[in-house]
Every structure is written in C-alpha cells, then in structure tokens.
Amino acid sequence: MTTDDDPKRPADETPKGRPQDQMDAAAVEMEASGHGGMSQSEIDELVASSDTGARTPAGWVGRTILIVAFCWSLFQLWIASPLPFMLEIGILNDTETRSIHLAFAMFLAYLAYPAERTPVQLVLAVAVPVIMTFLFIVGADQGQSWWILLIGAAVLAAILAGSPKDWVPPWEWALALISVFVALYIYIFYDAIAGRVGRPITQDMVVAVAGLLLLLEVTRRALGPALMIVATAFLAYTFLGPYMPDIIAHKGNSLSEVANHQWITTEGVFGIALGVSTSFVFLFVLFGALLDKAGAGNYFIQVAFSLMGHMRGGPAKAAVVSSAMTGLISGSSIANVVTTGTFTIPLMKKVGFSSEKAGAVEVASSVNGQIMPPVMGAAAFLMVEYVGIPYFDVVKHAFLPATISYIALVYIVHLEAMKANLQGLPSAYEPKPWMVRIIGIAFAIMMICILAFGIYGITNLVRGLAGDWSPYILFGLLMIAYLGLLEIASREKPLKLDDPNSEVLALPLPGPTVRSGLHFVLPIVVLVWALMVDRLSPGLSAFWATAFMIFIVLTQRPLMAIMRRINGTAESVHSIPANLRQGVNDLVDGMIAGARNMIGIGIATATAGIIVGVVSQTGVGSALADVVEALSGGNLLAILFLTAVLSLILGMGLPTTANYIVVSALLAPVIVTLGQQNGLIVPLIAVHLFVFYFGIMADVTPPVGLASFAAAAVSGGDPIKTGVVAFFYSLRTAALPFLFIFNTDLLLIDVGWVHGIFVFLTATLAMLLFAAATQGWFLTRNNILESVALLLIAFTIFRPGFWMDMVAPPWDDLPPAQLEQSLEDAQVGQPFRLMVSGLDAVGEPVEFRVEMPVPEGETGADRLAALGIETIEDGDRVIIDNVAFDSPAAEAGLDWDQEIMMVRAPAAAPSKYLMYIPAFALLALVIWWQRRRGGAGGGTAVLASA
Structure with a gap:
C-alpha cells in the first residue's frame, strides 16, 4: 500500500478519501483507546x-x-x-x-x-x-x-x-x-x-x-x-x-x-x-509455519485488501477474508487474531469502526477460522479418530456451515458500514458495479472448476499411460507449474506490509497483487489434492505438502532473482547466493517456529488425555447424561441448550484441540444418549460438530474470551465490550449447530451435487436474513415486526420440515405387531424407526429410539432378517429374541430381550420445500415495506457487498 508521510500537511487538513466526520471520530477513538492499544513489541x-x-x-x-x-x-x-x-x-x-x-x-x-x-x-x-x-x-x-x-x-x-x-x-x-x-x-x-x-x-x-x-x-x-x-x-x-x-x-x-x-x-x-497430535497435527502446523515464513501470510492479507478494501467498511471485510485464508493453515484463534489483527484493526478504525467493533470483527473472523476445513484448528483429525469416518467426509460435512458463516460475517460487516454510513479505503482504480463483480466472480469460479477438472483428467491420463513412472512425470508437471507461476510473480514488485497506522493513499491493484504470489497456492493445492482426491492419510498428505513447501522456501528467492535479472529488473544476479542463504535461514526459522507453535498443542492434547482417561475409567459420561436429563426434564431443546452452555463453560481458556477433546469426550455422548431416548436420531458427526462449535465460542465469550482479550490488546478497546460485540457478531455461528442437528442437509449428509448446490444457496440466503434480523438492518433500519418476520423466514428456509411435519407428519405410528407388514410396505432405503424398551449399561430401565434404512427383501420377514433381528410375540408384546452379530440392528444398539414398543414407518408426505412459498411471499412483503420507507436508495440488497 502507498502511505502518506508528508510532515508539511496542515494538521486540520482532511486526508484524501476520508470524510471530516470520520476523521474526527477516529481521532476521538484513538485518544480514548490509548492511541491504538499495545505496541508491536508488546x-x-x-x-x-x-x-x-x-x-x-x-x-x-x-x-x-x-x-x-x-x-x-x-x-x-x-x-x-x-x-x-x-x-x-x-x-x-x-x-x-x-x-x-x-x-x-x-x-x-x-x-x-x-x-x-x-x-x-x-x-x-x-x-x-x-x-x-x-x-x-x-x-x-x-x-x-x-x-x-x-x-x-x-x-x-x-x-x-x-x-x-x-x-x-x-x-x-x-x-x-x-x-x-x-x-x-x-x-x-x-x-x-x-x-x-x-x-x-x-x-x-x-x-x-x-x-x-x-x-x-x-x-x-x-x-x-x-x-x-x-x-x-x-x-x-x-x-x-x-x-x-x-x-x-x-x-x-x-x-x-x-x-x-x-x-x-x-x-x-x-x-x-x-x-493425533503426533501423527497429523504437527505436520500441518509445520506446513503453516513454513508457508508463513515464505511470505504467504502477508500475501493473503494484501490480496484481501486489494479485492475488498475499497468497499464500504472494506478493511473489516478484508479482515474477514484474510482471517479465513489464514485460518486454513492456523491452529490458534489467538494467533490468527494477532497475525492479521495488527494490520486490519488499525485500518478498520481508520474508516470509522470503534475500537470494540474493529476488535470484534477480527475476533469473530479469526475464531471462525477454527471451524474452517481443512485443518479446523487440528480438530478435523481428532474427529477422524473419534467419529470413525474418513477425513474426506469430515471436511465435506464441515465445509458448508463454515463457508456460510463466513459469508454471513462479511454481510454483517456490510450492514455495520451501512448503519454508520462508513466508506472504504481509497482505491487506485475505478470500482466496477457490484453486478459486474458478481459475474466476474462467477466466471472466475467457473474457470477454476474447469482447471480443476482439467488437472484431474490429465492426472488420470498420466497414471493410466505411464504406470510406475507417473509420480515422476506428475512431479515434473508440478515443477513446470511452479516455475511458470514464479516467472509471473517475478514480473511484479515484491509485496511489502506497510504500517497500518500511516495514512493510506491508495490500495494495491488486485491484478498485480494476486499475480505476485500465485505460487503460494501450489502447496495448498498439493495438500488438498492428496487429502481429497488421492485420499492419502492426513499424515502422508501433510508430509508431501510440507516437503514441497520446504522446496519452495529454499528455491523461491534465488529463482526469483534469476528471473528478475532475465526480465531486466534492478536486482543483480550477484544476489543469488545471498538469496539462497536467506532461503536456508527461512527454512530453519520455519522449522523452529513450527515446533514452538506445537508446544502448547502437544501439552494440551496430553493433558486432555487425562480427562478422556477419567471418562473411560469412571463412566462419568453416563452420569453427566443423567444430570442433563434431570435439569432439562427430558425436553429436547432444553437438552441441546444445556449441552451448548456446558460446552461453553468447559471450553473457557482451552486451546482448540484440548477444547474439542474435552467437550467431545464429555458432552457428545450426552446428546447421543438423551437424543435416542427423546426422538433425536442424528449422525455422530453432527453431534461432534455441535459441541465443537460451542466449545470454540468460549474464545469469544466473556469473561474468559481469550481471543477477545487479544484483539482488545491490539485495538486499545475494552476487552469485555469487545467480547460482547463479538458474541453478537457470532450469533450466526451459535445458531448453525441447532439448525444442522435438525436438518442434516446442511452437513451434506446423503446429499447429491444438485441438491447440495440448492442447500448451499438457500442456507446462505437464510443466514443472511438471520444476520439482517439480528443486526436490525435490512434495506433500511428494521422495526420489531420486520426483525421477527426475517427471523421467521430464515428459520423456515433453514428448516422447512418443521412446519410441514405439523401439516403432514412424516411418520405413521404403528403397533409392534405390524412390524413385518410395515417393513414390507416401505421403500428400500427409507429410514425406519423403532421405539425400544430395555436396560441401560448399569441395568436401569430405559426407552430409546433407533433408526435403520429399509433393506432389500421381497417380504417383511426377509427384510427383518436382513436387518439382523429375530422376534417372538407374547400376546400384544413383541420381544427381540436375537440380534445377528455385526448387523444393522446391532450397530443401531438393539440387543436380545428388548421390547419393541412402537413402529414408526415412513409416511407419504408432500415436499417440505413447499413451505418456501409462504416464506418468500413474506420476504417480498418485507422488501416492499422497507422500500416504501426509503430502503431502496440508502440501503442495499441482500446479496450486495459494496
């Protein structure tokens, strides 16, 4: 960025591109906050x-x-x-x-x-x-x-x-x-x-x-x-x-x-x-440290500012995007806050955000980085072990909520800028209309998809033709891509991170900024490719990505020096040995930084292991379930709410990895156990994501909120106020777990491509409407009725089945004697539920529900046998006489001598998405009413970002 250091400018002159009222507000804010908080050394x-x-x-x-x-x-x-x-x-x-x-x-x-x-x-x-x-x-x-x-x-x-x-x-x-x-x-x-x-x-x-x-x-x-x-x-x-x-x-x-x-x-x-810390996490942390030493951290920040800095509240939007990119490789919300916040928070204050709001935006976006795949603060690899599903599935299930949450945060920042009539930073180029930008983004995404499919096709072709030689050929193609991107970068000026407290005259141009570091994307592509396409283990994937990153750290400086010499830049070829030495120094520094970043994580996972050991040795998990059940009275929403609060309390002051270990060991079994007894049957990954989301919210929530204290230290604001504002910005993150517990489509469970795109679009719209309701601003300032209406619309779009189930129940409750007949009438693959009575692990009577897919079979008896169940009838009672080993029934938790109390067979019901009709009609009414009050001129459409 270009900065203004002119000492001759009169003290009362307004800097270019900044309204006088914003300057006065910023001056007052700086004075109130102790001139910007902590020094860089602090x-x-x-x-x-x-x-x-x-x-x-x-x-x-x-x-x-x-x-x-x-x-x-x-x-x-x-x-x-x-x-x-x-x-x-x-x-x-x-x-x-x-x-x-x-x-x-x-x-x-x-x-x-x-x-x-x-x-x-x-x-x-x-x-x-x-x-x-x-x-x-x-x-x-x-x-x-x-x-x-x-x-x-x-x-x-x-x-x-x-x-x-x-x-x-x-x-x-x-x-x-x-x-x-x-x-x-x-x-x-x-x-x-x-x-x-x-x-x-x-x-x-x-x-x-x-x-x-x-x-x-x-x-x-x-x-x-x-x-x-x-x-x-x-x-x-x-x-x-x-x-x-x-x-x-x-x-x-x-x-x-x-x-x-x-x-x-x-x-x-x-x-x-x-x-998990030994096998997977260390290498990912090391990979992130090497990527940062190579200059990728600065590159991410500069790219975000070049693309979004000129928009309304642009630095705040850039903070969200840069924190998202940093969160891809970071295992610490506090490190994310300080790494990006030292640059973004002063610039947010520069365009009119208060110290607390600037810090809160950074906190919300940095903590959100802990739920963003592929690393998820190292919790993704723990989930692989605890949930027992492949890493690919963990990333697939976690991706949509995290992405929607980030999009909503950008929109929240935009609404804050609209309410305060804030402007962006001055740009060196004329911004294009937002519709043109959306089309450009869509075209860029399409080209990336085409490129990805092209690479996938070439890879398969090489492997099919070259056989054992294919790894060497693919490595050669990767080197060609690396050299090509380096050559592109060598034609641009090196990126420098300017002083954010200096006056900004012009943002960097997007094109040159993006081109100056495209080679940093390659190791991330290698990592994601190995994990998601080749399906290598997380440890081996991280090893190959780290090995490639080591190669880049050692070679990028001398190769850039040679290429700049060829391109006729001022850099001398005699600097190549010095650049090579600097590359070796960067490698050593990165290896040391990666290990030092891992100290806390290694200690945290070991100490959290004590808690896991106590749970397995004493059975405290089932005891905690009894406590939650007694407090909730068996009410499903009360159970989830109490579990969320307990996750927040247990997560206070803990790093992400230890946080997830503790809440998953203690509280995930509570939801599973009590959910089965009260009609909530959801995949285990949904339960683990639920407690994980609320566990990391402890980094935001006062009085402990470590990330809020770190952001306040940078901004000079009050840490408690920063935490409170960040909590309100993070309400979307707190709402998502309740939504995907009841609507697992949000986790892309058993969802195809077309349906997945539909879920993404509708869920994003719903989350933006939820943000508009909680922020009190849509096209213009909301009144109470409009906020309530927006909340109702958002809930309906998120969970249309809630209303449809009232109109047409999805289940027929049948007596147990009709078990075989109901199985015969059901379609293959449909969910089929039983209410069962038996004894729990300590011999106490308990009722619970199980769900199994309807298997293949010509008759109900055949399908019952395929499930692995043998029953006997005793009058009106149906008793499970035997459960086949390793059968669907055994996996669902059924056992001999249990009694089937009720059969819940799937019923024919209209599509739940019909509820979108009244929801969108109500949305049209809200839009019409706000436009009538002047929202069209001074406000913004839902999807506008500038």
Whole structure:
C-alpha cells in the first residue's frame, strides 16, 4: 500500500478519501483507546506467551531451545515419511512416537515458558501439587506414602523457587530433564511394560505420579490455569468417586489403577488425542509455519485488501477474508487474531469502526477460522479418530456451515458500514458495479472448476499411460507449474506490509497483487489434492505438502532473482547466493517456529488425555447424561441448550484441540444418549460438530474470551465490550449447530451435487436474513415486526420440515405387531424407526429410539432378517429374541430381550420445500415495506457487498 508521510500537511487538513466526520471520530477513538492499544513489541510478546513461549534466553541456553525445536521438526518429518520403511531404520510404533513427541513438548515447555507469578497463578501452582499429592496418598497402598510425599515436595519446591523470564535456573532444568525421562518411560521400558500389562510395579507408579504432577504444572505454564484446573478436578473425581453425590458417584480408583490407566497404557495421557497430535497435527502446523515464513501470510492479507478494501467498511471485510485464508493453515484463534489483527484493526478504525467493533470483527473472523476445513484448528483429525469416518467426509460435512458463516460475517460487516454510513479505503482504480463483480466472480469460479477438472483428467491420463513412472512425470508437471507461476510473480514488485497506522493513499491493484504470489497456492493445492482426491492419510498428505513447501522456501528467492535479472529488473544476479542463504535461514526459522507453535498443542492434547482417561475409567459420561436429563426434564431443546452452555463453560481458556477433546469426550455422548431416548436420531458427526462449535465460542465469550482479550490488546478497546460485540457478531455461528442437528442437509449428509448446490444457496440466503434480523438492518433500519418476520423466514428456509411435519407428519405410528407388514410396505432405503424398551449399561430401565434404512427383501420377514433381528410375540408384546452379530440392528444398539414398543414407518408426505412459498411471499412483503420507507436508495440488497 502507498502511505502518506508528508510532515508539511496542515494538521486540520482532511486526508484524501476520508470524510471530516470520520476523521474526527477516529481521532476521538484513538485518544480514548490509548492511541491504538499495545505496541508491536508488546503484541509480539503476547503471541509468544500464548503460542511459542515467552522465554528465549541469550547464549547457549537460547540456542539449545532452538536446536531442540529444530530437531523435533526433523523427527516428525522422519516418522511421517516413507524413509524409515524404505531404509528399514528408525521404525517406531504409535506408542513410541507418542512418548518421544511428549518428551520434546514438555522439555521445550519448561524451558520456553516461564511460570506466571501473579497471586492467583501462584496459589494455583501451589494448590494443585498439594491436592494431588494428598489424593495420590489416599489412593496408595500402605508403605507408598513416603515417595509420593518426596515427589510432591520436590515439585512444589521447584515451583516456589521462581521462574525468571530471561534465564533458565537449575531447578527448571531439573524439571525439564525429569519430564523427558517420565515421558520416554514407556518407550525405554516398552518390552518390560508389555510383559506386565495391568500389573504396574512401584517403579511404574513413581513415574506416573511424577509425570502427572509435571504435566499439570507445565500445562499451567504453557496454557494458563483453565485446562490444569479441569484436569485436576477430573483426577480428583477418579479418587473421590464414593464421596460424590449419588447421581455422579462411582466406586473410586486406587493409585495403582490410575497410574496404569493414565500413564502406563494408551488410555489416558498417551491416548488417541496425543496420537493425533503426533501423527497429523504437527505436520500441518509445520506446513503453516513454513508457508508463513515464505511470505504467504502477508500475501493473503494484501490480496484481501486489494479485492475488498475499497468497499464500504472494506478493511473489516478484508479482515474477514484474510482471517479465513489464514485460518486454513492456523491452529490458534489467538494467533490468527494477532497475525492479521495488527494490520486490519488499525485500518478498520481508520474508516470509522470503534475500537470494540474493529476488535470484534477480527475476533469473530479469526475464531471462525477454527471451524474452517481443512485443518479446523487440528480438530478435523481428532474427529477422524473419534467419529470413525474418513477425513474426506469430515471436511465435506464441515465445509458448508463454515463457508456460510463466513459469508454471513462479511454481510454483517456490510450492514455495520451501512448503519454508520462508513466508506472504504481509497482505491487506485475505478470500482466496477457490484453486478459486474458478481459475474466476474462467477466466471472466475467457473474457470477454476474447469482447471480443476482439467488437472484431474490429465492426472488420470498420466497414471493410466505411464504406470510406475507417473509420480515422476506428475512431479515434473508440478515443477513446470511452479516455475511458470514464479516467472509471473517475478514480473511484479515484491509485496511489502506497510504500517497500518500511516495514512493510506491508495490500495494495491488486485491484478498485480494476486499475480505476485500465485505460487503460494501450489502447496495448498498439493495438500488438498492428496487429502481429497488421492485420499492419502492426513499424515502422508501433510508430509508431501510440507516437503514441497520446504522446496519452495529454499528455491523461491534465488529463482526469483534469476528471473528478475532475465526480465531486466534492478536486482543483480550477484544476489543469488545471498538469496539462497536467506532461503536456508527461512527454512530453519520455519522449522523452529513450527515446533514452538506445537508446544502448547502437544501439552494440551496430553493433558486432555487425562480427562478422556477419567471418562473411560469412571463412566462419568453416563452420569453427566443423567444430570442433563434431570435439569432439562427430558425436553429436547432444553437438552441441546444445556449441552451448548456446558460446552461453553468447559471450553473457557482451552486451546482448540484440548477444547474439542474435552467437550467431545464429555458432552457428545450426552446428546447421543438423551437424543435416542427423546426422538433425536442424528449422525455422530453432527453431534461432534455441535459441541465443537460451542466449545470454540468460549474464545469469544466473556469473561474468559481469550481471543477477545487479544484483539482488545491490539485495538486499545475494552476487552469485555469487545467480547460482547463479538458474541453478537457470532450469533450466526451459535445458531448453525441447532439448525444442522435438525436438518442434516446442511452437513451434506446423503446429499447429491444438485441438491447440495440448492442447500448451499438457500442456507446462505437464510443466514443472511438471520444476520439482517439480528443486526436490525435490512434495506433500511428494521422495526420489531420486520426483525421477527426475517427471523421467521430464515428459520423456515433453514428448516422447512418443521412446519410441514405439523401439516403432514412424516411418520405413521404403528403397533409392534405390524412390524413385518410395515417393513414390507416401505421403500428400500427409507429410514425406519423403532421405539425400544430395555436396560441401560448399569441395568436401569430405559426407552430409546433407533433408526435403520429399509433393506432389500421381497417380504417383511426377509427384510427383518436382513436387518439382523429375530422376534417372538407374547400376546400384544413383541420381544427381540436375537440380534445377528455385526448387523444393522446391532450397530443401531438393539440387543436380545428388548421390547419393541412402537413402529414408526415412513409416511407419504408432500415436499417440505413447499413451505418456501409462504416464506418468500413474506420476504417480498418485507422488501416492499422497507422500500416504501426509503430502503431502496440508502440501503442495499441482500446479496450486495459494496
């Protein structure tokens, strides 16, 4: 961007392109906010303290941290590559790699994260080892108290000794090195432990006690107190089960059982969560770090501003788009806020947004990045393991809600700009009418689709003709594309990120800006192609994408120097060695940054594993379901609302990965269990996305809202007000989970291409209308009736079946004696439901519903056998006599000796989409009424973006 640094301009002169009233408002805002919030060095320290560690001592200690971080990245690349199997060297199983992964994370965390010394932090730091030492003693056998006390006292003494920010004292070195040993314990003694499964010896328990205490302390340092408190509470619950209220009581566990379950096996700390962090997440974080070091982060921001900066409230729209692109590769909402916010927030304030609104836009768009595939804050890979579906399906199901949410956020920003009559930044070119731009966007999308299909066809052709040589040929074609895009980029000026606090005279031109970094898109294409087309594992896909990214980091600078020399630019060919050295430096920095970004995630997944271990060991999930059922009275919406609130509470202060692990382990089973009992039968992925969405909303919501505090630090606004405004901007994200729970079409479940496009268009329209209603502005300012009408229209478009089911119920409730006949009358593939009575896992009577597709078969008896069910009749009662192993009935949860209470057969009903007719008629009435009041001239159509 071009900036104005002219000191001769009179102080009262209005800068070009900015109305005087906006200048006055901005001046007042700057004064009120402390001149823009934190300094850049303070912002950098904020990011370091939350993501990479705030301590990088000088001298050999600092170099040790950097070298270990670099080695961690090399280790992760090694285990993800095919090289160990090709060379038959260094082949490790999953348990061994998890052990080494945690050893790296804990060592670096103790060295890189100094402990906070605030009174609250100090009290927590002392309380946790004291409480856990007492509980370990309570659960221990006689004669074990002395070494437990010794370990607890040693950890407590190291905590009280202090934790300076500028050097690493000897006691912290001791904590770091002991952490390495306890983390590597199951790797070092792998064979011995395998020979005594379930029978831990004293040595195992000593290591487990030390490991749990050290892990809880390092969690406090790296992630703050929230996750440490939650994990400590769950561990306490494990020991104190008999003393809990009856509804959540259990028999209690001994120290031997807890040590074995949490540290010696893969049920707790070294469970699935840490395994996903080891196998998948690290490589994606490393890929993002290398992409950022190569210049892609700056490129995304510049492209967003060149395309959208000139629109009404343009910087805010650009903030949304750049955060979306950054969110594709980022695993942290806080890092996303600070990375893009340091540039976008001052520019939003420049065009008239208040500090709180500017920060709130950045918070809403950055947190939204955590629900955007393909990474989803690393939660996508955890979902693969927890839900048991392919990665491709996770991305497919999560894509539509995330995209709709971002489109709605852009529209919310537009409405805010309309309400305040804000303008965009000055542009160096004449903007085209919005209809022309929409046509241009549609044409660009069409060309991208044609290009994608062309690449797909060429790839298949090469593989069909070249056989074993096809990988080499495809790599050659990729290199040609890379060199071609580099040559295009070399003809443009290098992008520079200007000072956002300087006056903007002109935005960069879209064409040159886009062309200057097209080669950054290639590694993302490689990643998405490997994941979505070739269907490689996430780990292998990330490895190949990262390997290509390493190649780009090393070669882009010298190749650009050569090409610019050929093109006749001023850069000298003698700068090629310097550019090559700079590429090597970028690679080393990227490898170190990737590892340091992973410290918190590695610690979070390990500590969250404690919670997962407690859930599996104590059965607290079913107890929590009883609590929710008692509070909700069995009302379905109340169950979902309570689960959403609990997800928000449990997610407070947790990073995205730990957040999802906790809410999915505790609350997803609650919805599944209580839903079955109350008629809600939805795919498991919908349930996991539901709790995930509300879990990450905790990053927005006061009083904890970490992302809101980070944005307020940048903007200089009030963090609580920023969080409140961001929450209202994020209402669309809070509404989506309730909608896709009842209408799984939004998750593209069993939806074809044509229907999928229809769902996308209608759902987007509905979400824009919802945004217009909640923001109080459509074509002009809404009155109460218009806002209510828009909410009603949006709900009807989202869930037309709600009204149609009242007119024509989709189910016929039949007595159980008509089971076979109803199966025979139903169409193959239709959903078929049964209400069943039986006993739950603890022997209590329970009623629940199951849903199965109607199978092939000539008669009802044939179809019943295909489902795997054998029944006997006892008067009017129908009892399940047998359920075939691995049959649809067994998968649905049916078992012998259960009683079928009711058959719900699908009924013929008119299309639910007929409800769109009255909805659109009401929308036309609202549009007509607002235009009558003057909305056409000063307002905007729903889909207008400028």
